[in-house]
């Protein structure tokens with residue numbers, strides 16, 4: 001039988017390594033980190049690993065929440081999504097994945113862009129948020145961005 005993408009990537013250890021490197025960057029990023037306030041980094045890494053493992057044909061099903069619903073109250077602009085994408089690409093490189101594998105990984109990740117990115121801030125108020133509060137975080141000013149990776 002042919003290998004799954006999950007196996008080609010190197011299985012669970014590689015997904016876990018990528019997500020540790022990636023969320024270390026996200027949790028250090030002046031803008032992105034604010035979305036994750038109050039969320040345990042390791043728990044987020046594990047859910048992202050489970051999610052990607054399933055999409056790559058891994059042995060276990062993703063048991064986390066629906067991806068559209070999880071992000072529906074977050075005002076995620078195209079700029080934010082692209083910033084996250086850059087950090088993910090750097091993380092894949094740092095984890096040692098070759099270009100062909102990086103492209104395949106990012107293609108899967110980008111397939112969820114439409115479900116996560118919001119067209120306008122107005123669209124955040126189309127909903128009557130009974131149980132959720134919209135999370136709208138303006139881009140920090142230059143002076144609040146500390147590391148080169150933040151810019």
Ligand code: HEM
Nearest residue numbers: 035036039047048051064065070076080081084109112116
């Ligand atoms: C700039 C873009 C993004 C931001 C700011 C963001 C932020 C977050 C935050 C704050 C959570 C925790 C929410 C909660 O547990 O209530 C979360 C969960 C999650 N996100 Fe994202 N996210 C982004 C993009 C993505 C993308 C592109 C994917 C998938 C390809 C993704 C997959 C997940 C998964 C699997 C979870 C865990 C769901 C669960 O708790 O069961 N996120 N995200």
